[in-house]
Amino acid sequence: MTPLFRNLANVAALLWVANLLVLTAGSETCSAQVEANGPSREDVADLIRKIGRDEPTEAKTDEILSLFLPRCLLSDRSLDKAQIQVLDPEFLAQVDTVYRELTGKPADTRTLLDRAFEVQIGYPVTTLQQRALDEIKAREKPPLTLQGKVVDEKHKPMAGVVVSTTGALAKSGDDGQFLLRFKAPLEDYAQVWFEAKGYGL
Numbered sequence: 545m546t547p548l549f550r551n552l553a554n555v556a557a558l559l560w561v562a563n564l565l566v567l568t569a570g571s572e573t574c575s576a577q578v579e580a581n582g583p584s585r586e587d588v589a590d591l592i593r594k595i596g597r598d599e600p601t602e603a604k605t606d607e608i609l610s611l612f613l614p615r616c617l618l619s620d621r622s623l624d625k626a627q628i629q630v631l632d633p634e635f636l637a638q639v640d641t642v643y644r645e646l647t648g649k650p651a652d653t654r655t656l657l658d659r660a661f662e663v664q665i666g667y668p669v670t671t672l673q674q675r676a677l678d679e680i681k682a683r684e685k686p687p688l689t690l691q692g693k694v695v696d697e698k699h700k701p702m703a704g705v706v707v708s709t710t711g712a713l714a715k716s717g718d719d720g721q722f723l724l725r726f727k728a729p730l731e732d733y734a735q736v737w738f739e740a741k742g743y744g745l
Contacts, residue, residue: 582612583623591623595630598653610713611657613706614737621661629660642676654711655679685728693720694738705740 583591588609589600598604612621629635639659640650651659658679659672690709694702694716701720706713712726724736 583609585609587623588612591627591630592653594627595653595656597650597656604653606713607654607711608657610708610711611654611661613708613713614739626657626660629663630656635660635663638672642672646673646676646680682728687725687727688734690724690726690736692722694722695720702740705738707736707738709734709736 585605589605592598592600592604592608612623636656639656643649643651643655655676659675662671662675690707694705694707696702701716701718703716703718703720705716705720705722707716707722707724708714709724709726710729712724714722714724716722726734
């Protein structure tokens with residue numbers, strides 16, 4: 545399973561011009577990983593409750609669940625490891641201190657998990673303030689929308705395909721159509737992922 549495009553503009557152009565995306569069968573190994581890896585919605589809702597910064601609404605659960613997608617590539621994003629990090633008093637104090645200084649409020653669930661993942665992959669905590677500034681700047685931008693249609697090799701609409709990017713996810717309807725709304729990314733590109741049983745891009 546690989547990212548379709550690194551550049552969101554390319555994805556948008558493809559979907560708007562052709563108005564469809566063809567999914568081809570993924571490898572058995574990757575498909576098996578998609579089945580096995582990653583937290584459930586219930587797991588994510590429970591984590592949101594434990595953190596205690598937000599209510600586990602459907603939208604918030606989708607936002608947090610998207611951080612663990614695509615399962616085939618982000619299997620190293622362990623829910624258990626993330627939970628240990630975001631519930632650690634020292635980590636919480638460091639993150640909240642920075643966000644209170646910049647926004648007057650403690651960090652929310654999404655922010656805590658984003659920073660927890662960065663610490664896990666080696667970002668030093670000393671970069672926390674700069675990451676916070678970048679995030680606040682990105683959130684001032686208007687949200688983005690990606691719309692399209694997913695079809696199989698025979699150009700038949702595919703229902704229930706999970707379309708995700710960091711911080712948002714959607715599912716294609718019976719007609720294969722999907723609408724993905726998400727906040728502007730920190731970087732100058734966004735990765736968009738498509739997952740269904742036996743498929744993946």
